Amino acid sequence: MVKHLPLLFSPQNHPLMQALCAKLPAEQGKLLIRRFPDGESYLKIDTDVRQRQCLVLADLSNPDSKFLPLMFLAATLKELGASAVGLVAPYLSYMRQDIRFHEGEAVTSKIFASLISEKFDWLVTVDPHLHRYHSLDEIYSIPRRVVQGAPVLAEWLAGIENVLLVGPDAESEQWVSKIAALGEHPFVVGEKTRHGDRNVSITLPDISAFTGKKAVIIDDVVSSGHTVLECLGALQRAGFTTVDCACVHGIFTDGIDQVLRDKGIRKLVSCNTVVHPSNALDVSALLVTPINVFLEEAD
Amino acid sequence: MVKHLPLLFSPQNHPLMQALCAKLPAEQGKLLIRRFPDGESYLKIDTDVRQRQCLVLADLSNPDSKFLPLMFLAATLKELGASAVGLVAPYLSYMRQDIRFHEGEAVTSKIFASLISEKFDWLVTVDPHLHRYHSLDEIYSIPRRVVQGAPVLAEWLAGIENVLLVGPDAESEQWVSKIAALGEHPFVVGEKTRHGDRNVSITLPDISAFTGKKAVIIDDVVSSGHTVLECLGALQRAGFTTVDCACVHGIFTDGIDQVLRDKGIRKLVSCNTVVHPSNALDVSALLVTPINVFLEEAD
Numbered sequence: 001m002v003k004h005l006p007l008l009f010s011p012q013n014h015p016l017m018q019a020l021c022a023k024l025p026a027e028q029g030k031l032l033i034r035r036f037p038d039g040e041s042y043l044k045i046d047t048d049v050r051q052r053q054c055l056v057l058a059d060l061s062n063p064d065s066k067f068l069p070l071m072f073l074a075a076t077l078k079e080l081g082a083s084a085v086g087l088v089a090p091y092l093s094y095m096r097q098d099i100r101f102h103e104g105e106a107v108t109s110k111i112f113a114s115l116i117s118e119k120f121d122w123l124v125t126v127d128p129h130l131h132r133y134h135s136l137d138e139i140y141s142i143p144r145r146v147v148q149g150a151p152v153l154a155e156w157l158a159g160i161e162n163v164l165l166v167g168p169d170a171e172s173e174q175w176v177s178k179i180a181a182l183g184e185h186p187f188v189v190g191e192k193t194r195h196g197d198r199n200v201s202i203t204l205p206d207i208s209a210f211t212g213k214k215a216v217i218i219d220d221v222v223s224s225g226h227t228v229l230e231c232l233g234a235l236q237r238a239g240f241t242t243v244d245c246a247c248v249h250g251i252f253t254d255g256i257d258q259v260l261r262d263k264g265i266r267k268l269v270s271c272n273t274v275v276h277p278s279n280a281l282d283v284s285a286l287l288v289t290p291i292n293v294f295l296e297e298a299d
Numbered sequence: 300m301v302k303h304l305p306l307l308f309s310p311q312n313h314p315l316m317q318a319l320c321a322k323l324p325a326e327q328g329k330l331l332i333r334r335f336p337d338g339e340s341y342l343k344i345d346t347d348v349r350q351r352q353c354l355v356l357a358d359l360s361n362p363d364s365k366f367l368p369l370m371f372l373a374a375t376l377k378e379l380g381a382s383a384v385g386l387v388a389p390y391l392s393y394m395r396q397d398i399r400f401h402e403g404e405a406v407t408s409k410i411f412a413s414l415i416s417e418k419f420d421w422l423v424t425v426d427p428h429l430h431r432y433h434s435l436d437e438i439y440s441i442p443r444r445v446v447q448g449a450p451v452l453a454e455w456l457a458g459i460e461n462v463l464l465v466g467p468d469a470e471s472e473q474w475v476s477k478i479a480a481l482g483e484h485p486f487v488v489g490e491k492t493r494h495g496d497r498n499v500s501i502t503l504p505d506i507s508a509f510t511g512k513k514a515v516i517i518d519d520v521v522s523s524g525h526t527v528l529e530c531l532g533a534l535q536r537a538g539f540t541t542v543d544c545a546c547v548h549g550i551f552t553d554g555i556d557q558v559l560r561d562k563g564i565r566k567l568v569s570c571n572t573v574v575h576p577s578n579a580l581d582v583s584a585l586l587v588t589p590i591n592v593f594l595e596e597a598d
Contacts, residue, residue: 035363036395036496036522037496037497037522037523037552037553038360038361038392038520038522038523038550038552039360039361039362039363039550039552040362040363040392040393040395040396040407041363041407042396042404042405042407043404043405043407044401044403044404044405045403045404045405046403047403061337061338062337062338063338063339063367064334064338064339064340064363064364064365064366064367064368065363065364066363067363067366067367068362068363068366068367068411069363071410071414072405072407072410073405075405075410075413076403076404076405076406076410079406080403093337093339094339096335096339097339097341102343104343104344104345104346104375104379105341105342105343105344105375106341106342106343106344106371106372106374106375107375107378108339108340108341108342108371111370111371111374111375112367114374115370115414197335197336198336221337223335223336223337224336224337251337251338253336253337253338254336
């Protein structure tokens with residue numbers, strides 16, 4: 001009997017598709033997705049998936065309009081006879097609302113996780129925004145493995161000499177401390193006060209001892225970019241003239257990446273977990289190991 | 300003990316909200332929905348829902364981006380202690396892909412129905428597009444009641460004399476025949492050949508016996524509008540100079556309603572199931588009876 005390779009599908013032609021197919025024992029499955037004139041989605045899977053392991057590589061940035069097609073894809077792969085359907089979500093959305101900050105709020109992280117857990121058999125992601133949750137185990141009921149982006153950020157930093165790593169706020173400390181340890185860089189962490197979705201202020205500790213170093217702002221997710229902007233301002237006021245920014249997930253809402261450059265960010269780099277021109281750090285090699293574990297377990 | 304009224308929530312401030320609150324024993328619940336800069340949804344329910352029956356009045360036209368917030372709302376109402384959560388969806392989306400026309404297609408109607416059935420306790424809708432399904436029972440596992448828009452269309456037609464009702468295709472026959480019977484109007488049904496999403500042709504039977512009558516095209520859903528456009532052309536070629544169009548659900552993609560008027564549709568009217576300037580037919584009174592049945596059953 002011929003042994004068929006696992007099949008990899010991507011609803012958004014994710015740029016990691018080719019690299020993953022090259023590095024995994026997997027081949028690309030044919031998938032057609034389009035919208036009808038009435039705004040409903042149409043999906044057609046053009047590869048025979050019977051008794052084959054299937055992986056869905058999904059971009060979950062700006063998730064709302066992508067969610068229902070993702071559910072349709074997972075359910076249809078199962079209906080058509082796939083032996084297992086795993087989700088590779090390099091960026092895992094809906095991790096921020098992790099408690100009911102105010103009475104009546106939807107704890108979207110839990111509801112989202114439960115919907116995903118119903119339709120997929122396992123999950124691999126890169127650096128989920130774990131803040132008050134200690135692990136994805138608290139909300140995802142399916143087996144899951146988390147990849148850390150720190151090694152690729154540390155590798156990129158190895159090319160820059162004499163740096164000070166700056167985490168804008170307490171939430172970023174877990175990332176900046178890890179990357180600092182890998183490259184033996186000094187690091188500091190600021191303090192964030194949030195006044196609204198797009199209105200934050202950052203206070204840095206005394207960093208006068210580091211003047212002359214190149215500052216590199218490190219964060220896990222950059223979306224509205226206001227935290228990075230405020231951090232840049234604080235660094236400039238402290239006399240730092242060279243400021244770079246490296247993040248794992250670069251969402252960069254409303255062209256904020258251009259604003260960041262205009263305001264003085266010299267180099268702006270992100271991992272290729274969310275499609276963006278700033279993608280300079282490739283996580284495909286990191287994803288291969290945990291995916292292979294799932295593929296081999298199910299085999 | 301004070302007996303609290305059921306609460307009605309609408310994620311999109313549906314125009315039926317006020318009429319339903321006035322006609323039902325129900326009051327409007329306070330709901331805040333907004334999007335974060337990263338595209339994720341935030342929901343907050345600002346009315347105490349504990350031990351109260353809740354109704355969600357949802358616009359499901361262009362459903363994909365509305366679906367996840369709807370799931371968040373239903374799940375959160377339950378979490379916060381609502382005694383039951385019913386869905387009032389005046390327009391029920393994802394009814395068209397009801398079989399696998401081609402190998403590999405997602406049968407989206409079934410998957411959508413199953414997701415809705417998991418989160419809601421009951422469903423009330425107006426004229427779902429039942430074509431190959433005989434009833435919603437085949438796909439929705441929750442109790443459901445269907446309202447027919449025919450009476451309000453028939454009432455509107457009573458104001459126009461000497462009409463010929465025209466159903467563009469076999470799928471519309473169930474609606475046009477019902478409305479014709481209510482008003483004792485003659486009707487004909489055309490034949491549609493579909494060449495693509497926006498490319499159809501309509502053939503009408505010999506209608507020379509009706510020349511001089513006002514033609515009224517009747518359909519359940521008008522979305523791309525191409526079926527109505529082709530039907531209008533066929534009527535014009537057959538010598539009909541006055542052509543109106545009345546539908547239950549008017550989605551009217553890409554400003555097609557203006558094209559329809561420009562090409563010669565005199566009056567264009569729809570029910571207020573999908574928000575649109577053509578809404579001239581009010582279904583609120585029709586919705587009240589089945590909703591009350593559910594409210595009383597649960598009481």
